[in-house]
Amino acid sequence: MTVADARALNLAPGTHRLWLGVGHSWFGPLRVPMVVVKGAAPGPKIVAVAAQHGDEGFGVLSLLDLSNELDPAKLRGEVWLFPVLNLYAYTASVRHSPFDQQDMNRVHPGNPAGTATEQIAHALCTQVLPGADLVIDLHGGSPENGDIAFARWVDVPGKPSVLPLAQSLDVKFITIPGEPVPGQLTTVTPEIGVPQLSIESGNATDYARNNAREMFAFVDASLRWLGMIDGLKPRPRAVPFARTHSHRCTTGGAWKTYVSFGDRVEKGQRLGVVMDLTGAVVQNVISQASGIVAVMRTGVRCHAGETLCTLGVPTEYTP
Numbered sequence: 001m002t003v004a005d006a007r008a009l010n011l012a013p014g015t016h017r018l019w020l021g022v023g024h025s026w027f028g029p030l031r032v033p034m035v036v037v038k039g040a041a042p043g044p045k046i047v048a049v050a051a052q053h054g055d056e057g058f059g060v061l062s063l064l065d066l067s068n069e070l071d072p073a074k075l076r077g078e079v080w081l082f083p084v085l086n087l088y089a090y091t092a093s094v095r096h097s098p099f100d101q102q103d104m105n106r107v108h109p110g111n112p113a114g115t116a117t118e119q120i121a122h123a124l125c126t127q128v129l130p131g132a133d134l135v136i137d138l139h140g141g142s143p144e145n146g147d148i149a150f151a152r153w154v155d156v157p158g159k160p161s162v163l164p165l166a167q168s169l170d171v172k173f174i175t176i177p178g179e180p181v182p183g184q185l186t187t188v189t190p191e192i193g194v195p196q197l198s199i200e201s202g203n204a205t206d207y208a209r210n211n212a213r214e215m216f217a218f219v220d221a222s223l224r225w226l227g228m229i230d231g232l233k234p235r236p237r238a239v240p241f242a243r244t245h246s247h248r249c250t251t252g253g254a255w256k257t258y259v260s261f262g263d264r265v266e267k268g269q270r271l272g273v274v275m276d277l278t279g280a281v282v283q284n285v286i287s288q289a290s291g292i293v294a295v296m297r298t299g300v301r302c303h304a305g306e307t308l309c310t311l312g313v314p315t316e317y318t319p
């Protein structure tokens with residue numbers, strides 16, 4: 001079933017597998033998959049989205065699993081799942097939609113008269129997010145570019161902080177708030193009035209199904225934290241704060257790493273090399289900070305501008 005406007009939905013308790021019509025482009029009507037699990041009892045509304053970046057498939061699998069395992073009879077409130085928000089990028093196995101080459105996480109709150117990517121963002125920000133108690137944005141995790149688990153959070157004045165939730169998750173660090181990036185979902189959710197949790201996790205050193213379970217656990221913990229499902233309420237821990245420091249490819253070639261996920265590295269340490277296709281080293285990637293290896297390219301082929309390695313750099317922060 002295609003839903004013309006999510007605001008008009010009036011669903012009975014149950015699991016509803018739907019398509020949200022978000023607009024129209026030169027290649028036809030635009031729609032994205034949506035699963036609404038409506039609980040038998042009233043409660044909060046949470047929205048979980050995956051694959052804003054189309055190559056990040058582990059989050060997709062986690063939300064599809066969730067759609068099959070959440071029991072509406074035992075759920076208080078409603079869970080809106082968008083397993084593949086950037087459908088066109090996902091079908092092409094690339095980060096950005098091939099129709100407009102835009103980064104979906106830079107176009108929020110979107111534009112109803114814009115590109116396909118902008119129309120999807122607009123539908124999310126106007127039809128789905130208003131009135132939600134939490135949005136969880138799943139990132140990271142593709143065969144080519146992986147992460148250790150880390151989180152960021154966005155609070156909204158007048159609503160309970162979600163930092164204690166982030167601190168209760170099994171993540172290695174929490175990134176401190178930075179300057180708002182235009183078009184990022186984290187930049188617009190405060191204006192919409194919805195607290196946000198963003199998760200990066202999963203890498204190609206494990207099976208996709210296991211990476212998906214790690215993502216699944218973060219959403220499951222959020223549901224317990226909000227009291228939407230039975231189970232222990234997660235307890236905050238002393239998770240370190242960090243900022244991220246990225247090292248990018250300056251020229252294309254073949255990437256070889258000298259470090260592993262979670263390694264502690266010192267400033268000045270060699271993280272890896274980029275070779276041209278005759279084997280000559282064209283970039284020595286030297287750590288510009290001391291920290292832990294948080295994001296890393298696990299694939300070989302790299303293009304100029306792509307992230308090769310991102311460190312989580314421990315940082316003092318008082319919320």
Ligand SMILES: [Zn+2]
Nearest residue numbers: 053056139140
């Ligand atoms: Zn992403």
